Amino acid sequence: MIEGLAVGETLPDLAAGAPVVLSHPAAAPDLVARLLDGLAPSAPAAVLLFASPGTDLPGLAATLREGLGARVIGCSSAGEFACGGYGNGNVVAVGLSARRFRADAVWxxxxxxxxxxxxxTGxxxxxxxxxxxxxxxxxxxLLIDGLSRQEELVAATVDAVAHRLPVLGGSAGDGLRFEETCLVLDGETHRDSAIFALFExxxxxxxxxxxxxxxxxxxxxxxxxxxEERLILEINAEPAAEEYARLIGLDPEALNPRVFAENPLLVRMGGQYHVRAIREVTPEGGLTLMxxxxxxxLLALGRADDLTHGLEARLRDLGGRPALILAFDCILRRLALEQAGLEPAVARLFADWRIAGFNTYGEQHGGVHVNQTFVGLALMEQHHAA
Known part of the structure; x- marks a missing residue:
């Protein structure tokens, strides 16, 4: 992972006021000083914080809010990336300059x-x-508590109110523990909640x-x-875990997150297939989904196509290099990429296309909640716009 990457400083072809991306170890004793020193020159209107579990996000957000006078919006993650490869144990901060952005948010x-x-109403x-x-x-x-099991309702509600806006986001994570997540807004935190932030x-x-x-x-x-529990008890009138394992050619005892990442369930909606990712096997032999x-x-098993080239082809369609791609990438997609030994390819891709964000428990776009999907928003200079 690239630490302390200031996009606007290292890429002189961009106009002034480009987003600044910083990544530092969450345990660094001088973390606050590093973030303040790196973000202050950009005079941010907002700072996005994505951090590994165990980070004191409320305290960090409150300090940045006071020191920078910016809105600070963030959450815990299942992994982080900052214009380089996947990482763990880090804090990624994205500073959005007041010269180029305006921001507000609501719980x-x-x-x-x-x-x-x-x-x-809010x-x-x-x-x-x-x-x-x-x-x-x-x-x-849109950032949502990834353990709330309410992402579909929240995403649909936001889409009903703000249906003319592009809205993207991710479900806050807790590594692979699935025990507790954290969301912060200017130092404030609430359980069982979501944050909607609006930018101009x-x-x-x-x-x-x-x-x-x-x-x-x-x-x-x-x-x-x-x-209501996102739980499958039976598939084809057989115990869910047993039937799933049989269909992918494994013993039920062999099921684990990496197997789930490589063999997801697909459901067809609106003429397209969407992933219904498996989180775990229950003691009773059911399958809990995300x-x-x-x-x-009706479900189908998913077959993995090319894990990186398809994304790279989509990025080339942008018609130019973005100032930043703010991204939400599912933790199970990350596990599949790591299992395939593609970490160097991912690191190169994320560096070349200036991709920063976090690994999620699910992704939101277009009013729907999905899994094992890369969801990004490219910020392009106006002369790159179609």
């Missing part, structure tokens, strides 16, 4: 209470006080969405499920 609290009306208030400016574009960032910029915007699976083999039917599932749903 969406009590996800388990399904407070949709309250969320909508979202509408944010949009109302954030009037669009001529020749500038707006986009939304003079950069041109283009979404970059990529997954590397296509359906393979016969279909499967979910014959018993508990939707997205919603219902009885009667």
């Amino acid at each position: 969406l609290r009590n996800l388990s209470g399904l407070g949709v009306s309250e969320w909508m 979202l509408r208030g944010l949009l109302t006080r954030f009037d669009a400016q001529p020749r500038r574009q707006r986009f939304g960032l 910029t003079d950069f041109a915007l283009e979404q970059v969405i990529f997954d590397h699976f296509s359906p393979e083999g016969g279909r499967m039917v979910v014959t018993a499920a508990i939707p 997205s919603s599932i219902e009885t009667g749903v």
Whole structure:
């Protein structure tokens, strides 16, 4: 991973005010000083923080808020990347200069209470006080507690209120422990919550969405499920874990996160296949997913296509090098890439295309929640815009 990378300083072809990306070990004793020194010259309107589990994110966010006067928005991760390879144990900070950005944010609290009306009121208030400016574009960032099991509802609610905006985001992670996540806004933190941040910029915007699976083999039917727990009890009228293992040619005892990453379940929606990633096998032999599932749903096994070349081809379609691609990349996609020995290719790709963000428990775009998908937003100088 590249530490202390200041994009605007190392790439003189970019206009002043380009995003600044920093990555430092979370345990560094001088972490706060490093971040303040690296971010202050850009006079940021907002700082995005993505950090490994165990980092004192609320304290760090509060200190940066006070020292920089910027909105500080962030979450815990299942891994981090900053214009280089995947990493762990780091804090990635993205500074968005006030010269090029405006930002505001709102909490969406009590996800388990399904407070949709309250969320909508907060979202509408944010949009109302954030009037669009001529020749500038707006986009939304959505960070959600990755253990809430409410990503589908939250993403759909945001899309209903802000449906004309590009909104992307990720589910906050906790490594591979799946025990506790953390979201922060200016030093404040709440459990069972999400943050919606609204940005305005003079950069041109283009979404970059990529997954590397296509359906393979016969279909499967979910014959018993508990939707509110994202739990499959039976597939094809057989215990879920046993039937899944049989279909991929393994013993149930061999199932683990790397196997799940290489053999995801796919569901067809809106004419496209979306990944329904498996999180774990339950003691009773069920399969807990990272997205919603219902009885009667038809599933297919996913076959991995090329893990990196397809993404690189999509990036070349941008028509130029971005100032930054803010990205949310599923932890299971990362595991599949590591299993295939493609870490050097990923590091090169992320460095060449200035990709920074975090590994998630799920990704949001276009009002839907997906898994094992690369979801990015490219910030392009206006002369690169289509």
